Amino acid sequence: MSAAIEVTGVTRRFGSLRAVDNVTFSVEEGTICGLLGRNGAGKTTLMQLLTGQDFVSAGSITVFGQSPVENAGVLQNVCFIKESQKYPEDFKVRHVLKSAPWFFPNWDADFAGQLVEDFRLPQGRKIKKLSRGQLSSVGVIVGLASRAPLTFFDEPYLGLDAVARQLFYDRLLADYALHPRTVVLSTHLIDEVSNLLEHVLVIHNGRIIIDDSAEGLRGSATTVVGTKAAVDGFTRSRTVLHRDNIGGISSATVGTLNSEDRKAAAAAGLELSAVSLQQLIIRKTGTTEEEIELSA
Amino acid sequence: MTTTTTHTPTPGALARIFAVVRLHFVNKGQIIVVPWLIMSFIFAVTLIIGWILRTSLSAKDLSEAGSGMQYSGAIGYFLVYMLVIAVMAISQTFPFAQSYSATRRDFYLGTIVAFAILSLVYSAAVTVLGWIEDFTNGWGLGVVLFSPGYLSPNLVERFYEAFVLFLFFFMMGIAVASVYVRWRVNGMLIFFASLALVILGLVALATVSSSWGAVGAWFVAMGFFGVVSWTLVPTALAAIVGFLLLRRATPRA
Numbered sequence: 001m002s003a004a005i006e007v008t009g010v011t012r013r014f015g016s017l018r019a020v021d022n023v024t025f026s027v028e029e030g031t032i033c034g035l036l037g038r039n040g041a042g043k044t045t046l047m048q049l050l051t052g053q054d055f056v057s058a059g060s061i062t063v064f065g066q067s068p069v070e071n072a073g074v075l076q077n078v079c080f081i082k083e084s085q086k087y088p089e090d091f092k093v094r095h096v097l098k099s100a101p102w103f104f105p106n107w108d109a110d111f112a113g114q115l116v117e118d119f120r121l122p123q124g125r126k127i128k129k130l131s132r133g134q135l136s137s138v139g140v141i142v143g144l145a146s147r148a149p150l151t152f153f154d155e156p157y158l159g160l161d162a163v164a165r166q167l168f169y170d171r172l173l174a175d176y177a178l179h180p181r182t183v184v185l186s187t188h189l190i191d192e193v194s195n196l197l198e199h200v201l202v203i204h205n206g207r208i209i210i211d212d213s214a215e216g217l218r219g220s221a222t223t224v225v226g227t228k229a230a231v232d233g234f235t236r237s238r239t240v241l242h243r244d245n246i247g248g249i250s251s252a253t254v255g256t257l258n259s260e261d262r263k264a265a266a267a268a269g270l271e272l273s274a275v276s277l278q279q280l281i282i283r284k285t286g287t288t289e290e291e292i293e294l295s296a
Numbered sequence: 297m298t299t300t301t302t303h304t305p306t307p308g309a310l311a312r313i314f315a316v317v318r319l320h321f322v323n324k325g326q327i328i329v330v331p332w333l334i335m336s337f338i339f340a341v342t343l344i345i346g347w348i349l350r351t352s353l354s355a356k357d358l359s360e361a362g363s364g365m366q367y368s369g370a371i372g373y374f375l376v377y378m379l380v381i382a383v384m385a386i387s388q389t390f391p392f393a394q395s396y397s398a399t400r401r402d403f404y405l406g407t408i409v410a411f412a413i414l415s416l417v418y419s420a421a422v423t424v425l426g427w428i429e430d431f432t433n434g435w436g437l438g439v440v441l442f443s444p445g446y447l448s449p450n451l452v453e454r455f456y457e458a459f460v461l462f463l464f465f466f467m468m469g470i471a472v473a474s475v476y477v478r479w480r481v482n483g484m485l486i487f488f489a490s491l492a493l494v495i496l497g498l499v500a501l502a503t504v505s506s507s508w509g510a511v512g513a514w515f516v517a518m519g520f521f522g523v524v525s526w527t528l529v530p531t532a533l534a535a536i537v538g539f540l541l542l543r544r545a546t547p548r549a
């Protein structure tokens with residue numbers, strides 16, 4: 001496997017703010033990677049750095065082995081439609097569909113046309129008159145139909161209803177199976193995409209705090225529930241990520257459990273449940289679930 | 297594991313620049329239909345005014361009205377419209393082209409080519425319409441719209457004057473919008489404050505050295521043709537400055 005993206009010690013400062021702070025990671029070619037984090041965590045800045053739209057203050061970035069900055073050879077293999085993308089004044093949906101193939105050599109016009117129908121996007125409507133969901137679907141359609149070897153989806157489902165979100169997952173997975181490529185998906189709707197992701201990067205206050213395979217993460221934490229005394233006994237020698245007490249009942253989130261641990265827990269009358277990716281990230285970033293939901 | 301999604305060979309620089317040119321022209325409503333619709337309306341209003349004057353004024357008053365019209369000009373409207381087009385190209389099409397993975401260099405060169413083409417088309421149109429206007433003695437009504445008195449009577453020179461003026465307005469729009477894209481509102485404030493100081497300084501210089509007479513004489517000696525030719529200097533400077541600014545600019549939400 002080779003790396004599509006390699007980031008080494010990258011910092012991006014805005015005055016005294018470090019929007020991206022000494023970040024090092026890589027993304028393997030041909031994987032779907034989640035870039036997760038709260039609003040203002042540095043997701044968009046990081047993606048702008050990766051696509052040559054912004055400049056690093058320190059560190060180095062390579063995309064397909066070369067710096068992306070002003071590098072046409074690299075950039076023509078990259079597609080990044082920002083969630084807050086600006087479009088030229090009075091641009092209509094059809095102007096986007098017409099001009100995209102001039103910039104993306106792998107553009108599939110039939111696929112784009114089918115997606116426009118799937119998302120029921122009115123082609124003659126001006127971009128600035130589109131609803132939030134329709135605007136998101138423009139970005140989704142360009143991202144999918146461009147078939148760029150490295151495609152970024154930035155909060156692709158803002159304003160999309162459940163049906164349209166499902167449509168996006170289905171189309172992405174189907175097309176990814178036919179045309180494997182590297183996909184970076186930035187979102188706050190973590191549980192909804194967690195089955196899609198092969199790798200997870202979590203950025204918090206400009207730092208990467210989780211860089212792990214989705215598989216590894218799913219098993220990395222377990223919640224044990226039982227009487228307060230039993231939970232106390234079980235967690236005495238363990239690191240507790242989070243703990244709730246309701247009356248005499250306690251629940252505690254702990255790290256990876258092996259089969260011995262599980263037997264011990266069962267013997268103590270404790271119930272075990274897997275921690276969802278979203279809950280795990282909330283525990284690690286020290287935010288509440290409401291905050292993550294609200295950060296849309 | 298290998299990716300079947302093909303990494304295509306990089307198209308040549310010309311092909312990439314051409315893609316940007318096409319991007320500027322994809323929405324024809326904005327760059328062709330709307331300005332000509334408005335121009336048609338102005339033309340119709342001018343013709344009606346010409347007809348009203350013709351039916352109600354004496355020959356003497358009519359000739360005075362005609363000389364007053366020498367300074368009305370369709371070209372002025374087009375120039376301002378194109379300045380706005382240039383500002384929007386940098387403030388809106390630039391961030392969009394970045395999302396299409398165009399490099400800043402390719403975007404800038406493509407933008408200049410697109411505006412050079414627009415300048416050619418519009419100068420040719422204004423020149424041809426001006427020629428018809430002269431030939432038909434003001435569309436049969438003695439009105440002046442496309443052939444104002446300050447333009448050269450020679451058609452080739454007139455085409456050149458219009459072309460150079462279009463380039464000037466386009467490049468000013470590009471340079472000023474580049475300041476905005478690079479440094480946002482603070483950049484605009486500092487830019488216009490500096491511009492005011494420079495102009496004030498030049499006025500003070502001319503006043504203190506009592507050289508207003510010389511300045512006036514220079515403009516008279518240059519004539520419209522000469523002054524227009526001199527705008528090529530700030531036009532070229534604006535093109536260079538715009539490129540240097542945009543080369544480090546970042547599209548922001």
